[in-house]
Amino acid sequence: xxxxxxxxxxxxxxxxxxxxxxxxxxxxxxxxxxxxxxxxxxxxxxxxxxxxxxxxxxxxxxxxxxxxxxxxxxxxxxxxxxxxxxxxxxxxxxxxxxxxxxxxxxxxxxxxxxxxxxxxxxxxxxxxxxxxxxxxxxxxxxxxxxxxxxxxxxxxxxxxxxxxxxxxxxxxxxxxxxxxxxxxxxxxxxxxxxxxxxxxxxxxxxxxxxxxxxxxxxxxxxxxxxxxxxxxxxxxxxxxxxxxxxxxxxxxxxxxxxxxxxxxxxxxxxxxxxxxxxxx
Numbered sequence: 281x282x283x284x285x286x287x288x289x290x291x292x293x294x295x296x297x298x299x300x301x302x303x304x305x306x307x308x309x310x311x312x313x314x315x316x317x318x319x320x321x322x323x324x325x326x327x328x329x330x331x332x333x334x335x336x337x338x339x340x341x342x343x344x345x346x347x348x349x350x351x352x353x354x355x356x357x358x359x360x361x362x363x364x365x366x367x368x369x370x371x372x373x374x375x376x377x378x379x380x381x382x383x384x385x386x387x388x389x390x391x392x393x394x395x396x397x398x399x400x401x402x403x404x405x406x407x408x409x410x411x412x413x414x415x416x417x418x419x420x421x422x423x424x425x426x427x428x429x430x431x432x433x434x435x436x437x438x439x440x441x442x443x444x445x446x447x448x449x450x451x452x453x454x455x456x457x458x459x460x461x462x463x464x465x466x467x468x469x470x471x472x473x474x475x476x477x478x479x480x481x482x483x484x485x486x487x488x489x490x491x492x493x494x495x496x497x498x499x500x501x502x503x504x505x506x507x508x509x510x511x512x513x514x515x516x517x518x519x520x521x522x523x524x525x526x527x528x529x530x531x532x533x534x535x536x537x538x539x540x541x542x543x544x545x546x547x548x549x550x551x552x553x554x555x556x557x558x559x560x
Contacts, residue, residue, distance in 0.1 A: 302363025451500030
């Protein structure tokens, strides 16, 4: 008999083990260590008290990890990972977990739940649609060892300990996905590094990179400073500091300028994703 419960009594090593088992045959190989899981929970603002587990006796058969826009009274939850271990697939656990808690979340003031799913993962998309989710945005995700042929010499790059995100938000052409939002970057603290590019003492662009896995969280150039080598200078700087290879995820379908820049710099499309949303 499957029972449903939140995960506040699960230890991180146990959750990490189940997570890795659930993703052991995933479309893209994906495994976590306990420290990486801790960083993920911190960056995505996940609390185990709002994460859902499907239990068969003492066995955690499936889970949904939920972050939030704010605690303790979130209006928006973010599904940062859904997994079912192989022995329990085919039992509609994802739909059953959401059906079990949807009314409770609504009563607690949750209005929306967001998630991302790989575009070719048809079973997962069907499970989410059967739970009430609809597709909202289409994302491209890139990886590669970038190369920059030539960089201007009169661009200054400086580390930013406390970036002005209200300003930097105006440098980009899309709203970021959850994991790349300024709030998530700030929660990651020292794990994510941000550099600013200056042209004649004026901030012209920025780049933020999660150091341990070299994932670029955001890259932006002020509209008045584009096509002047600012993005190339920033990318060249992080190549020199962190080596690479790098990845960058969740670039929206209509963000053609950034897509073109990444391809020209040597990145390639690794996967495509749907952002999906449930109105609770």
